[in-house]
Amino acid sequence: MKIFCIGRNYVDHIKELKNEKPDEPVIFIKPDTAMLRRNRPFYIPSFSNNLHHEIELVLKIEKVGKNISPKFASRFYSSVGIGIDFTARDLQDKLKEKGLPWEKAKAFDYSAAFSDTFLPLDGFDKENIPFRLDINGETRQCGNSGQMIFPFDELIVHISKYFSLKNGDLIFTGTPSGVGPVKIGDRLQAYIGNQKLMDFMIK
DSSP, X not given: OOEEEEESOBHHHHHHTTOOOOSSOEEEXXXXXXXXXXXXOBOOOTTOSOEEEOEEEEEEOOSOBSSOOGGGGGGGOOEEEEEEEOEEHHHHHHHHHTTOOSHHHHSSTTOEEEOXXXXXGGGXXXXXXXXXXXXXXXXXXXXXXXXXXXOHHHHHHHHHHHSOBOTTOEEEOOOOSOOEEOOTTOEEEEEETTEEEEEEEBO
């Protein structure tokens, strides 16, 4: 399985990191070794002194597809989960300054935490799905699918131009503003609406 991640998909997050608004989805990939599930703790890696949380809605692909047309895109997923794209921000900044790829800062082991539960999308308006991240009981990030520059179907169409989609592939659809550091002892709780789908510790 593959983990596709979308960068710069929320305008306020683009502004907070002083990036440019993209003309098309920014895609990077994490390997399966990046998966963190079952509310297991996240251990801060030794190579970063500025490890950031990025809360995201996550789609799970349910059909094999390539070069998917817009009118069929919605057939390739039917549920949404929540995830955290952990980012070694200090390492990423150094790599970006040199024009180098982000993988070491984004795709390291256990950097893609996501919920075991995915909620059926037929219970939601896909353009109005609220989600948030609480750390130690305080809301740090709050977003809504309606704020995305590139919505779900557009992401499916664009990704499938370059990569074949397979059952079980995941798409982290981008993070809203409010990203920031985590530290040992933090408790992270992630919600879609009022339903808590993740609850785990930083160690």
